[in-house]
Amino acid sequence: MLLEANGVVSVRGERTLFNGLNLAVEPGQLWQVQGPNGAGKSSFLRILAGLLPAQAGQVHFRGQSIADVSSQYHSELLFIGHKAGIKPELTAIENLEFYAAIQGHPLTAPPYELLEQLGLVGLEDIPAQRLSAGQQRRIALARLWLNSASLWILDEPFTSLDVSGIDLLHQRFQQHLASGGAVILTSHQALNDLPVQVHTLALEYQFE
Amino acid sequence: MTPAVSIRTHMKALIQRDLRVAMRQRSDLLNPIIFLLVVVTLFPLGVGPEMNMLARIAPGVIWVSALLSALLGLERLFRDDFRDGALEQMLLMPLAVEWAVLAKIAVHWLLTAVPLLVLAPLLALLLNLPGEAWGALWLSLLLGTPVLSSIGAVGVALTVSLNKGGALLSLLLLPLLIPLLIFATAAVETAANGLSPAGPLALMGAITVLAVVLSPYAVHAALRVSVN
Numbered sequence: 001m002l003l004e005a006n007g008v009v010s011v012r013g014e015r016t017l018f019n020g021l022n023l024a025v026e027p028g029q030l031w032q033v034q035g036p037n038g039a040g041k042s043s044f045l046r047i048l049a050g051l052l053p054a055q056a057g058q059v060h061f062r063g064q065s066i067a068d069v070s071s072q073y074h075s076e077l078l079f080i081g082h083k084a085g086i087k088p089e090l091t092a093i094e095n096l097e098f099y100a101a102i103q104g105h106p107l108t109a110p111p112y113e114l115l116e117q118l119g120l121v122g123l124e125d126i127p128a129q130r131l132s133a134g135q136q137r138r139i140a141l142a143r144l145w146l147n148s149a150s151l152w153i154l155d156e157p158f159t160s161l162d163v164s165g166i167d168l169l170h171q172r173f174q175q176h177l178a179s180g181g182a183v184i185l186t187s188h189q190a191l192n193d194l195p196v197q198v199h200t201l202a203l204e205y206q207f208e
Numbered sequence: 209m210t211p212a213v214s215i216r217t218h219m220k221a222l223i224q225r226d227l228r229v230a231m232r233q234r235s236d237l238l239n240p241i242i243f244l245l246v247v248v249t250l251f252p253l254g255v256g257p258e259m260n261m262l263a264r265i266a267p268g269v270i271w272v273s274a275l276l277s278a279l280l281g282l283e284r285l286f287r288d289d290f291r292d293g294a295l296e297q298m299l300l301m302p303l304a305v306e307w308a309v310l311a312k313i314a315v316h317w318l319l320t321a322v323p324l325l326v327l328a329p330l331l332a333l334l335l336n337l338p339g340e341a342w343g344a345l346w347l348s349l350l351l352g353t354p355v356l357s358s359i360g361a362v363g364v365a366l367t368v369s370l371n372k373g374g375a376l377l378s379l380l381l382l383p384l385l386i387p388l389l390i391f392a393t394a395a396v397e398t399a400a401n402g403l404s405p406a407g408p409l410a411l412m413g414a415i416t417v418l419a420v421v422l423s424p425y426a427v428h429a430a431l432r433v434s435v436n
Contacts, residue, residue, distance in 0.1 A: 051296060052436055075302035083293025087225065089232035094225070101221040102301060127232065 008057035035203030041186040078149040084140030088129030103147040133160040154185040219311040226315040240277040247273040266335035267396035306424035321353030344399030348392040358423035365430035
């Protein structure tokens with residue numbers, strides 16, 4: 001078992017987002033967390049990543065509580081949230097250099113092949129803030145190619161991506177799953193095009 | 209398996225990135241320094257060019273304006289990182305977050321205190337500070353600025369998620385920085401009177417060590433609350 005959540009409860013303000021949520025992720029699985037806006041999908045992902053404390057319940061990584069093994073957990077985790085952590089003042093290459101270095105795969109040369117694959121060639125000298133939303137998202141997602149984390153937690157990775165971008169991401173997911181990794185993501189789109197089994201966890205909007 | 213990445217690599221990558229970002233926002237960087245210079249040059253015009261009077265108020269004027277100018281650019285420490293999500297990524301680094309915080313504080317010190325230390329002799333000259341006190345002024349700034357950066361980081365970490373944290377930040381920090389101001393001006397004044405400033409400077413050194421060592425823990429705790 002790669003990641004296991006037992007009876008996770010989250011209360012934001014006065015409202016209970018979810019009460020007793022369970023999830024068990026095996027290597028090679030892709031999980032989609034579904035639910036309407038405000039149901040707590042992002043909060044759930046942040047609890048799984050260890051960014052947000054749960055009011056009750058535990059999250060275990062390889063059988064150990066994520067709070068106890070946070071260094072090991074975070075070295076095997078890639079989390080890309082709603083705000084992707086791309087510095088708008090820096091270029092694509094400078095942003096990727098930083099993440100490659102802290103993910104343990106320092107770049108020895110600019111990753112032109114990857115940039116070409118992601119359609120970012122010719123834009124490498126432009127600060128990210130002057131690129132479109134979709135292009136910025138592509139920079140953030142380029143991190144998926146520059147790491148060897150076993151667990152990916154992605155909050156709305158397909159937002160602002162065009163069809164070719166979504167295709168690329170699907171291919172990368174497949175590679176990752178085939179090599180024994182796991183993906184947990186939220187998305188409002190159905191993942192029908194993805195040629196792997198998609199496990200789903202549905203959250204409902206709670207009115208209390 | 210992810211290769212182990214050392215604390216040094218992480219801190220180096222963070223410092224490098226933050227310096228790069230700062231170099232792209234030079235006006236943000238220059239504003240506090242210009243503010244400081246303007247305040248110090250306006251004082252002789254405001255209170256009159258009487259040399260003795262200027263020499264007497266010089267330590268206080270220089271330190272108060274250094275303190276206020278430090279507060280000016282302080283929010284930048286975590287605000288942008290909070291907005292673009294880099295802060296979350298920092299909390300997810302596979303190392304004790306305190307090290308990353310220390311790197312952020314170090315960058316802030318490099319960008320705000322080093323220009324101040326370079327300008328200090330000019331400020332002393334503008335306010336006719338006696339020659340004997342120049343060394344004490346410089347040492348007090350060298351010892352005091354790490355305290356500004358590290359206690360400031362705690363304040364920013366607490367207020368970063370608030371929309372209008374600016375005013376609250378000053379209210380929160382100024383009382384904490386008053387002891388620093390008292391010891392710093394005391395050191396410069398004793399030196400100006402021809403006495404040894406070792407006493408107040410030693411106390412400042414103690415405050416510096418305490419602030420730099422303990423603040424990363426406080427910042428970490430505050431950031432965990434702020435990113436919620």
